[in-house]
Amino acid sequence: MTTIRSALVAPELTPELRAALDGLLLSMADDEFVIGFSDSEWTGIAPMLEEDVAMSSLAQDELGHAQALYQLLAALRDDGHDADAIAYDRTPDEYRHARLLDHGRGDWAMTVARRYLYDTADSTRLEAVASSTFGPLRELVEKIRREERYHVMHATAWFERLAGREGEPRERLVAALEALGPDAATVFTPLDNEELLVEAGAIAEPMAAIEARWRAQLTPTFVAHGLPMPPTANLADGRTRHGEPFRWLWNEFTLVRRDDPVAAW
Amino acid sequence: MTDQLPADRGGTAESATSLEPWEVFRQEKEGDPMRHGGSVMAPDAVLAVHYAREMYSRRQESVRLWVVRRADIHDLDDPDLLQPPMDRSFKKPGGYVMREKLAAAREQSGRAKPKGKAK
Numbered sequence: 001m002t003t004i005r006s007a008l009v010a011p012e013l014t015p016e017l018r019a020a021l022d023g024l025l026l027s028m029a030d031d032e033f034v035i036g037f038s039d040s041e042w043t044g045i046a047p048m049l050e051e052d053v054a055m056s057s058l059a060q061d062e063l064g065h066a067q068a069l070y071q072l073l074a075a076l077r078d079d080g081h082d083a084d085a086i087a088y089d090r091t092p093d094e095y096r097h098a099r100l101l102d103h104g105r106g107d108w109a110m111t112v113a114r115r116y117l118y119d120t121a122d123s124t125r126l127e128a129v130a131s132s133t134f135g136p137l138r139e140l141v142e143k144i145r146r147e148e149r150y151h152v153m154h155a156t157a158w159f160e161r162l163a164g165r166e167g168e169p170r171e172r173l174v175a176a177l178e179a180l181g182p183d184a185a186t187v188f189t190p191l192d193n194e195e196l197l198v199e200a201g202a203i204a205e206p207m208a209a210i211e212a213r214w215r216a217q218l219t220p221t222f223v224a225h226g227l228p229m230p231p232t233a234n235l236a237d238g239r240t241r242h243g244e245p246f247r248w249l250w251n252e253f254t255l256v257r258r259d260d261p262v263a264a265w
Numbered sequence: 266m267t268d269q270l271p272a273d274r275g276g277t278a279e280s281a282t283s284l285e286p287w288e289v290f291r292q293e294k295e296g297d298p299m300r301h302g303g304s305v306m307a308p309d310a311v312l313a314v315h316y317a318r319e320m321y322s323r324r325q326e327s328v329r330l331w332v333v334r335r336a337d338i339h340d341l342d343d344p345d346l347l348q349p350p351m352d353r354s355f356k357k358p359g360g361y362v363m364r365e366k367l368a369a370a371r372e373q374s375g376r377a378k379p380k381g382k383a384k
Contacts, residue, residue: 048284050305050316057319150318157311 017200020193021134022076023096024202026086027191027239028125029069030097033087034246035118036062037253041105055111058151065144072136088257092250096239098186103179104245109162109172113180116159117230119151121187124214133201156221163225177227184230185211189238287313288338291321292329299331310334 013021040059046052070083081089100118105111126145132138162173188211197203203210215229222229256263284306290299302321307313313332321327341347371378 048306050307050312050320054316054319057323150315154315157315161308161312 016193017196017202018076020191020196021202022073023191023193024129024197025069025073025076025137027096027098027189029066029073029086030095030239031101031118031122031187032062032069033066034095034097034101034249035114036060036066037249038101038105039111039115042111047108054154058115058154061147061151065147068140068144072140075136084257088254089261092242092247093240095242095246095250097242098183098189099233099238099241100180100183100186102183102242102246104248106176106179107172109169110176110179112155112158112162113173113176115151115155117180117184118187119148119155120218121184121214123148123152124210124217125187127213128204128210129202131201132203137202159221160225163227174227177230181228181230183233183238185214185233186235186238187211188214189233189235283308286335287317287332288335289317289321290331290333291327293326294328299329302327302330304335305332307332 036059038059039055039062042052043056043059044052046055066087067083070086073086074081074083098118100114100121103110103114106114123145126141126148129137129141130145132141159173162169164170188207190207191197194203194206198206205213219229221227285308286304287307287310288304289302291302292299302317305313305316305320307316310332313334314330317330317332321330
């Protein structure tokens with residue numbers, strides 16, 4: 001196994017490439033962190049007990065992925081700040097998750113729609129880093145993909161059930177897709193200097209190409225269910241502008257840390 | 266897991282009636298028999314499998330799961346069929362004493378009692 005240090009202090013890692021890699025890891029970690037916290041809000045109140053356990057478990061998986069990505073980022077930065085510091089010690093504006101994850105929990109259909117849009121997008125992105133030239137990221141992504149495969153299955157099962165049930169289930173799903181659709185593709189917001197990442201083989205393709213793959217995969221499902229495909233997103237501030245629902249969530253998940261930064265938990 | 270949804274879950278009556286119990290069987294390690302683990306409520310087989318995975322394998326305690334719709338299980342609990350009133354002790358192994366016969370057979374063949382676990 002490649003050690004994190006040896007791979008990340010390689011001489012070919014120029015400051016520009018290091019910064020670009022930082023941006024890639026931070027965007028992936030923040031996505032997992034925010035959707036993990038957002039979905040954990042269902043713990044105790046999901047529509048049925050089994051789904052309560054399933055959704056809480058999915059949320060835990062996402063936080064686990066976020067933790068591993070933050071640890072990788074902490075090793076890359078090597079500036080004395082650990083994964084928790086990166087996860088919790090930022091202002092809301094400093095988070096780089098996609099705006100798709102910024103809509104608040106909403107009802108169950110919102111959660112299903114968000115999970116479906118995000119999980120399919122995330123799995124396409126993971127595919128693009130599965131053969132990354134950065135060993136530690138490649139090794140981590142190999143493990144993450146094994147769990148994300150189930151996330152996509154679970155999200156797809158719910159998505160298809162809501163879409164296929166006329167009346168309230170489908171109406172709520174359509175309303176959720178109308179609210180989330182315009183932000184769905186923000187997962188593919190181009191990263192700063194991403195051409196350097198592609199050139200170095202850290203990711204296989206630019207975000208725009210990964211988005212095209214994602215759309216091609218989504219189209220058959222959306223067509224089969226007669227649902228509107230997510231429109232082109234405004235990517236200018238896809239990961240930098242966060243609204244009120246995220247400020248509320250941030251306040252929740254940083255509460256303990258701000259109250260007692262050295263608390264052991 | 267109960268068969269009835271708690272009052273605070275399940276939403277409309279229609280959605281509640283579409284849920285049904287599924288029995289979950291799990292194999293703890295390769296080669297073990299499938300053992301009943303418990304049950305989950307789910308609207309169909311796909312979600313039943315997902316929920317069985319969450320309930321009975323998320324701590325790596327299973328290598329295989331089966332889910333069976335409870336309605337597909339045929340029940341036999343008739344005491345007249347299962348616990349007959351007549352003496353059936355002759356059908357039990359205890360009703361047929363082997364020890365002396367085995368000892369005699371061994372003596373006849375000149376072989377000692379096998380040591381250790383029987384194959």
